[in-house]
Amino acid sequence: MRSATGEAPPVVLVADDDEDVLQLVAAVLEEEGYEIETARDGLEALDRLSTRRPDLALLDVRMPGVDGVELSRRIRRNPRTRDVPVILLSALVHAKYVARGFAAGATDYIRKPFSPNELIARVGATLDR
């Protein structure tokens, strides 16, 4: 679904400590025409964020170091990234975790396990594509 107008594809930062899930998300979204930046833990994600401002951050909640919820909070606090939509991705499916994610500034919350089609739909909706 690459833009025919030659417009630069949206950049999506994907952070997950599970390599398989990371590759899955990357593969699905790349096929959809997104440009993917990957990170394998919270600190790496912060590093990516400081070098390049993504159009969307797709963060796993449970990661070593800085977790997805904390990352979301920092993205919101940083004036440069304040407007970057954040989608949290987690196996913590209980409503109280979902609520905590939204409180930290997340735009959406996808429960694991997820269907690739659902992922595409939610990312698309968030980026209003």
Add this chain to the structure above:
Amino acid sequence: MYFGAAKFGLTLGYENSSITAVWPPTGIALAALLLGGYRMWPAVALGAFLANSWTGVPLPAVLGIAAGNTLEAVAGAFLLRRVAKFQSALERVRDVAALAVLAGALSTIASATIGVASLWLAGRVPGGELASAWRVWWLGDMGGDLLVAPALLLFARPFRLDLRPARIAEVAASGSALIVIGLLVLSRPTPFAFTLFPLLMWAALRFGPRGAALATVMVAGIAVYFTSRGLGPFVRGSPDDSLLGSQMFMGFTATTALLLAAITAERERARRALRSAHDALELKVRERTADLANANEALTKSELQLAEAQGVARIGSWEWDIVADEVHWSDELYRIYGLDPEQFGASYEAFLARVHPDDRQAADEAVRTALADPGHFDFDHRVIRPDGQVRILHARGRVVVDEGGTPVRMFGTGHDVTERELEEREADRLKDEFFALVSHELRTPLSSVKGYVELLLDGRAGAETNARGREFALTIARNASRLESLVDDLLFAAQLQSGEFGPHPEDTVDLSELLTGRVEAAARDAAERTIELALTSESSCTCTGDRDRFSEVFDNLISNALTYTPKGGRVDVTLETSDDTAVVSIRDTGIGIAQADRKRVFGRFFRAPAVRERIPGLGLGLPIAKAIAEAYGGRIEIESEEGAGSTVRFEIPLAGAVGGRATATGTAVDL
């Protein structure tokens, strides 16, 4: 032998004097008849005849005298035996009195009269001396009965000699004193015969009837000896007067001594009887006291054991006298309630006042139900101790009714299950924490499985598969879904238990549409099992609830019905409305649920023993369905007949219905 004795006696008597103060044969004859029976009379008669025949008296007179002597002895024995029920031991006053009156005074009249008359007829007694002769004869025979007969009777009875030195010395002292003083006072004309009385009393009181008889025989012997020689205090001008004095003396001496002995014996007997009665009583008292002490000890011991057992088991016992409204508690129950007996009002109301306010009504209801339907009952309740600590008790009880069926008493136990309860809750908490962790950890790899399979099936990201590969991928996808729903159930069950279920999404759910979708989704499964699955639904029926959860519940219920229904059976899903409630029924023709399991199927992880091995599952479908129904103000019921099938009724209030909305509350008890 009796003949010999009688002859010797008669001879002896005759040798002393033709007219003697004492006529021993009378006593011997009486003793012989009393000891040997009436059959001894011929010996008596023969002895009397022979003895008298030597005196030179004409034969007719001898015969008369012998007849008189015999008649006297027979009459005396008869009167004593028949009239007086005589006992030869002479230990009763009545025996002594009978001997003196019936034998001594009465029977001797016969001998005296016949004997004197015989002599008079033979011309041996002059007419003018008849009265005097009769008197001498009568008193002489009386002396025989009173002196000789008792000694013979008493010493003929078996007795034991008391051979203690002190006793022998006393006998010797008393005997020799009697002989010495007897010789002194009875050989002189001075009237000091009465000095013998203390000695006779001594013999009578100390040595009983035998002593009395022996002493009087000795005194009589001495008196007769001196009197017959014209010596002693009884000698008067005429021999008759002398005889009268000594006979009177001896008669009264013997009677008095025998009476004294009898009285003493009677008193001794009474004393012994009293003593033995007293001893028996005392023994009985001691025995009873010992029994009582043993019983008390046993009781104390068993009470101690009971108290210790109650303490170890943390079970207190109670009893309620319903009529008097008095409550009795064991020490352990007081300990469990943290109360002192004086702090507790010991009534039913006082008990209720100690129950946790939240449990008070339920406890009261349990008791009232038991009263209305007497029998066994049990219920759980919490109590608040005076220090504010809360204990959890399991109470059990039984109602006792009177003949009319009215409850009069209630008794039972209170088991402090606080620690156990807390441990169970802690174990539950750990289990739920574990489930939450496990379900989370399982989700991550499931994400990959599910995601990559979908890529394969959709041919995304350059994935390529042939038809066979797609088939395999489908199988993987189906199993991944099953795994996911199991993990979901596990987590949900953990949330239910910890009271974390909620907040509840409130969608408006069209049940008719939802059920149509669920039945369609299960159609393939039903077809594979050749089970007919049909839906009967009202056209439109909306309620408020969580669409996803409702879907899950119906999927579960339909899946259950299909699982437990054999091939060729049918499953009917119906949706109807009743008042302001929607009722979804899932009816199957399956194996049904055993009566005993019907209540337990709503418990977490319950699997019916009959299917546990054959049919996989976690046992969470029904408890989750129940929790969801209740979370949205509905309920779930199950009807079943073993072997015929089951019907699950899921009821939920219709959208816009007033009331009925209850929230699922945590079952955790706050302590």
